[in-house]
Every structure is written in C-alpha cells, then in structure tokens.
Amino acid sequence: MRSDEIRGLWLGFAGVAIFALTLPMTRLAVGTPEAPQMSGMFIALGRAVVAAALSAVFLIATRAPLPGRAEWLPLAVTSAGVVFGFPLFTSIAMRHVEAVHASVIVGVLPLATAAVGALLHRQRPSAGFWLCALAGSALVVAFALVKASATGATLHVADLLLLAAMGCAAIGYAFGAHLSQRMRAEHVICWALVIALPATAPLAFHAMPRAAVPPSAWWGFAYVAVFSMWIGFFAWYRGLALGGTVRVSQVQLVQPFLSMLFAVPLLGERLDATTVGFGLAVIATVFLGKRMPVRPLAPPKKLETP
Template sequence: MNNAQHQINKSDRGMWLGLLGIVIFSVTLPMTRLAVGTPEAPQMSGVFIALGRAVVAAGLSAVFLLATRAPLPRRQDWRPLAITAGGVVFGFPLFTSIAMRYVEAVHASVIVGVLPLATAAVGALLHRQRPSAGFWGCAALGSALVVAFAMLHSGSGLAINFADLLLLAACLCAAVGYGYGARLSQRMRAEHVICWALVISLPLTLPLALFTWPAAALKATAWWGFAYVAVFSMWLGFFAWYHGLALGGTVRVSQVQLVQPFLSMLFAVPLLGERLDAVTVGFGLAVIATVFIGKKMPVNVPRLREAL
C-alpha cells in the first residue's frame, strides 16, 4: 500500500470513528432533558448533572488507566489537559445541563449545530491546517442552515434567549476542548486523553457533586438519563471521537458534527415525545449534504512533527 492510499484509509477510519462518537453524543441532549426535567417538573439540578457525570466517568477512567498501565502525562501535556478538561468536563456539560431545563431537546440540538464550525476553526488554529475556501464554504453553509433552522423553529424571530446563549457558550467550550484533546491524541492514546482530563478534574468535581446531590426523590427516568450522560456522553463517546479526530484531522472530521442536531431530534421523538416535522427533515437533509461535499474539499494537513 502506497503512502497516499494509507492516508486515505486513515482519513476514512477517522471519519467513521468520528461518526460513531457523534451518534453517542447525539443522545446527550435528550438524556440531559430527562435528567434535569422541566420548570414545571424539575428533577436534578444542572450543576449536579454536569459534575456528577464527571465523577462517575472519572472513576471509570481511573480503573481504565490502571488496567492499561497508562503512563503519566508528560510535563508539557498538563496544560493542554487542563484546557481540555475546562472545555469538555466543565464548560460544555455545565452550560448545556443548565440550559436544558428551559428548552426542548429539538430546539437545543439545532443551536448546538454551530459547533462544527467552531471546532474546525479551533482545529485549524492549533494544527496549522489550511482548509480550502470550498471547505470553509461548506462549513459555513451547514452552520448557517442549522442557525436559520433554530430561529425558524423557535418561533421567536431573531431573538436569542438566555438558554440559547448558554448553549452557544457550551459550543465554544466544546470546540476548545475538542481541539486540544485532538492535539493531545496525536501523542497520547486517544482514550487516555479524556481519562486523564476527568481524573485531574476529580478534586473539584467530587466535592461539588456531593454538595449538589439531589435532596428529593427523583423519577427513575432521571437517573437513567444521568447514567447515560455519565458513561456514554462523558466517557465512551470520547474514545471514538478523539481517536477519529487524531486519525482524520480535526478540521475535516469535525464536520461530521453537522448531523448531530438532527440525530438528536430523532432520538428526542421516542425519548421525550417531541415532534419531528417536514421542515426539520428538509433542513436535516440539506445539512447532511454539506458534510459529504465538505469531505471532498482539500485540506492542507502539515506533517505530524509540524502539527505537534
């Protein structure tokens, strides 16, 4: 197999692993909605969900690190690990968990649709990748479609409410965490990146989770939602996601996120009883088309030594 064919196969594996991660992540918003409840029937607090899920995932991570005899991160890796944790252990879970009490999963999923463009921008900056104008055009078009859908579906015109601002802040946090995590995945096992990020966060997440532990009895569905975001969204999903970003390149693989809003909507229908209409399907097909077109656009990826 020549080098060009090897790079193509590596990129394809990265895309498939990235897609697997996104399928896992796409259930996060509906499950968070189950766990947090509504203003009329509140369940867990958003703070407990965000920090408690990190504690559960950190426990699993500690076992995994010991079982795989993971080496300690190098001194130069601690700072990017801390930034990764700030984005994906604290920022994104905290902002989305608080917001999900006040918006439906269908609405939240399209706001989060701006994440691929943010991730691509962070990835291009960190990895010195130079996407073509056509690639950025596809990324911008896909993001514009999901933002337009969010405004249309919300029925509030151009107004942006507080929950939407929290979701946008969550996207920024996730983009930074994804970018730095993908960078670390070039020189660490992808699974070890999220595991170390969770473990080093434990001195903060554990006491805060205990302090915000629910005082009242909760529905079983709330605990099922919490269990999913703790084990899958906060842990296993990152195994596939970071590995996919490392193999296929952050800028290119990040565009798979464009299908996440509409996968989240599909899961929200049976899980939450929310409605999926023809407009949603139409926007979904249009956005998915931009993903595959963008995948064909050239991305200038530097040699590994330069990217690190």
C-alpha cells in the first residue's frame, strides 16, 4: 500500500472518530419528545452558520482563491448533501430515535459512499459489490421494522429520514472528495458552507430557540457546529483524496460502534442484543463489499474514419 493511501486511511479514521459523536451530540441538543430542547431545523442550519463564519475567516487567512467555473456545480452538490440534506434529516430524526438505534442505520453509509464514488470516478463495481450493498440496505430496513414491531409501532418516519440522510451524505462525501483532488480539502468544505450562507443564516435565525435551554443542549450544538460540520471534514476530505473514495470510505465501518459506545455514557442509552447483532451484520456486508473488485470503466471507442 502506498504511503499516500496509508495517510489517507489514518486521516479518514480521524474524521470518522469526530463524526461518530455527531448523532449522540445531536440527540443531546434536540432532546426527546418528552423533553424537547432545540428544534432540528435550528440544529441543522445554525451549525452551518457557525461553521460558515469559521470558514470565511479560514478562507481569508489562507488566501484561498475563488473556485473555478468548473468547480461551482460540484460545490453546490456537496453543499446540498452535507450542509443541508444530512444535517437537516438527522437533526429532525434524532428527537424520535435513540442514538444507538440511529447508529445501525448509519452502518449503510460506507457502501453508499463507495457506490457514489465509484460512479463519479467512472469505476465499475462488480455484481458482488452491488449484492453486498443491497444486502446491507435490506438489513438496515429489517432492523428498523424489527424495532418498530417490538414496540407495537409501524416503521417510524425518522428511520426514513435517516436513510435519506445517508444518501445525502454519500453524495456530498463523494463530490467533496472529487473536488479535493483539485482544491485544498479544507477549502472544499469551507466554500460549501460559505455559498450556503445566504440560505442558512435567515432560516437559522427564524428557527432560533425562544425559550431557555440547558447548557448540555448548547454543548451538543457547539460540537456539531465546530467539529461535525467543520473540523471533521478537514481530515475526512483529505483522507478520501489521498487514499481514494472507494477504499477510505470503508473506514466508516467503525463509526456505528463508536457512536453506540459514545451514546451509552453521554445519553444513558443501553445496547441490546438485537442492535448489536444487526450492527455486526451490516458491518459484515460492508466488509465483504469492500473486497469485491471495482474496475475502471473502459474508455469509449473512437469512431473509425473511412
């Protein structure tokens, strides 16, 4: 393995360790249906505003050049995925499901990221890869249904929001990693946040909490704003660019377990055998999927001139 790939894997792991606290800290900030704190809308958009302010300072301090014409559209897609989609869907969902539960849903993210990255980089995953992707997704849906039936409920809309969040994150990660090969990785997330500011700032102000919330909720908000929304991407995008999206995305295998472990002391949640079992099964499908070949697409044949 090349030194760049090793560095990429370690940077990817650092980013994943930071992201692993996102779900528990979001739960801390939004509260529960019985004891609500901040709204999911404010958590999602307010954290983007804080991170955008930090990004503007960083871009000025590092004299970042303006993105080129060809970079604006990928930046907009990255922003839609990781600045709007993922934070908004997870923040709304986390009031209704425990962080341990949500961590299993997150288990499908490595394969989703690898799949989007393979398509973006014109690679051809094997049939085995797609089989593993489908199996992992099926396990996640089955887990949500099993947990719902255990409580006598139907599939919660929060589970669907979490699945949508995984799709947004996979797209945002893959496009951000692609941009990180042409721009500084730190500048990718900073520009993605800054270009979203005209939308996030007024919406976040409108959604600000009007009543007092406990300090613990503000600590949760501060973490997702500074670390989950900003610092974590510095390591993550650089890791994806150095080691390759398909390879480094698999480091996310450890994220569900780290999230579960963080949720126990932070939120007082507990791990049950069903959750651990499904979590291991999802990780197994991702592990198998990463071993399946992913080949570059053959270039189109040139038309022969008579």
